[in-house]
Amino acid sequence: MTASATVLLDVDGTLIDSFPGIREGFVRALKSVGHPLPDDEFIARIPGPPMRDSMYAAGLNGDEVARAMLVYSEYMSGEGWRRFTVFDGMLELIEGWKADGLGVVTATSKSEHFARLALEETGMWPHLDFLGAANYDAGRITKIDVIRHVLDSVDPARPLMVGDRIHDFHGAAEFGIPSVAVTWGYGTPEEWAEATHIAHTPDELDEIVRNHVAAQ
Structure with missing residues (x-):
């Protein structure tokens, strides 16, 4: 340059x-694999790091992360990315x-x-x-x-x-x-x-x- x-x-x-869309996508993703939601303080920190890292930090295992990411990506591809x-x-x-x-x-x-x-x-x-x-x-x-x-x-x-x-x-x-x-x-x-x-x-x-x- x-x-x-x-x-x-x-x-x-x-x-x-972009927190509103990211939060909703994260919540939907965790619910889809039956994983309990972390507290609000944890969720407030999910924007920024790679989403997979946040899911692992929330306690999901590898298979759960893979399935949850499909739900997250599907939501973000629709209305999610627009919520900012x-x-x-x-x-x-x-x-x-x-x-x-x-x-x-x-x-x-x-x-x-x-x-x-x-x-x-x-x-x-x-x-x-x-x-x-x-x-x-x-x-x-x-x-x-x-x-x-x-x-x-x-x-x-x-x-x-x-x-x-x-x-x-x-x-x-x-x-x-x-x-x-x-x-x-x-x-x-x-x-x-x-x-x-x-x-x-x-x-x-x-x-x-x-x-x-x-x-x-």
Whole structure:
């Protein structure tokens, strides 16, 4: 990429609030295999990590996860992926970064299929240089896998990872990439502390990104 710097964006909890659809899909999936639901605190943390990881963490075994994922995917392919809202200011930030010559890509644990559907619906898709997303069949499952895929595919200039969960910050650190925690997502203060920077508002995020560009 020829941009002076590149913003790597998580999707769920960073660009969009997709919790309503993800929660409903998770609940339906666990009920389909007769597994008891975990408490609300656990469910509040399912956006972000790979869904299979959340199901294993909820106590499902391998066979149950395989069957539950079929139900989850079926629901998300229908109404589930549509149940989201865009966080205020995020579309405008992406438009501004692109207009000023920054690279903008995603690095999400959301599947390629559902990530593209959501990003097209938001109007963000035309402003993205690359879709970095999970692909279970390709063995691209963890956030580290996804970030490696982005780095290998587009060789982004001076990347900066923006996300809301600890997987984003640890994934970035694996490659020596600085990170920004956004507090409007699904993370906790303990998770945000693992990031290089913390943004409480879109304006603060924009300032951090601009300072990153200026520091080259």
